[in-house]
Amino acid sequence: MNQNDDGQLVAQAQAGDLPAFDELVRRHHGAVYCYLYRMCRNGADAEEMTQESFVKAWEGLMGFRGRASFKTWLYRIATNLCINRLSRQKPNDPLAEDLPAARRDDPEENFRQRTRREYIQRALAGLSADQRSALVLSIYDELSHEEIAAAMGRSPASVNMLLYRARSSVRQFLADARERGLI
């Protein structure tokens, strides 16, 4: 994916060219959906927030000055939406994951896969929303440190701190699970 191409499409979309924005949606909706899914572990919520993120992006496109890439700007919108929504939930609400049906015929592999997902879900559920956001953007979306800072509206130093706290908490959680022979 070429950032320059995005820039051209953004300029066209800012001039009211809806098909250009359609192309931006086509390019980025999958990544935004996966990010939001990993944040909330709920397909319906992730879908709704993905849709809302793009609607907000379209409505606020004139305010996009291109200081960050379009993708980072989109992640910023999605992050704000998601953190606002998660902050309204009760602190101890578990992430209610709707696990997809097993895809393989190998029951042992299915079991391993399901256990792994469950522990990843629990490990992420133990994090605050902004710790989870930093970790997901770093591990799954492979955003650079600067991009994570821009997407979260944080300083790079604060992203370091969030990442360390998040990784440390995950390490602790998984160490306990390993000690008990669960993974």
Place this chain on the structure above:
Amino acid sequence: MKCDDARILMMGPADDDRVEAARQHVAGCAECRAELAQIAADAEFLRRDEKPEIPIDLGTRIMAEIRQRQTRPRPWLAAAARAYGLNRAALPFAALILVAVGLWLGAALGRGIVGPQPSLSERLAQVGVELPNGGDQ
């Protein structure tokens, strides 16, 4: 450097000036090395999580929603229309009338319906204050 500070710095980009000091700390601290190695291994464990399945028509639905919102009147405009019993076709005319009234009012004020405001020295003179130089500066 304290262990926590070094570990936090090691989370950031390698070109941070202070990372070299953190590296030196970690090189001499077995506890930090073990912690960071485990953190890296756990990141690999998390990475093995399967990619969520993207709903097949999500992009189409996003664009349909955007197109629908474009044709929908703004909520405040729709509320105003309902309040005054206007249908949507009449809204541009109502807006035009409002602009015309605004322009007329602006022109009328400019012609002096309200009248020119007295200067500060005139207002002070009305209450009996005499200015040393005889007027506004």
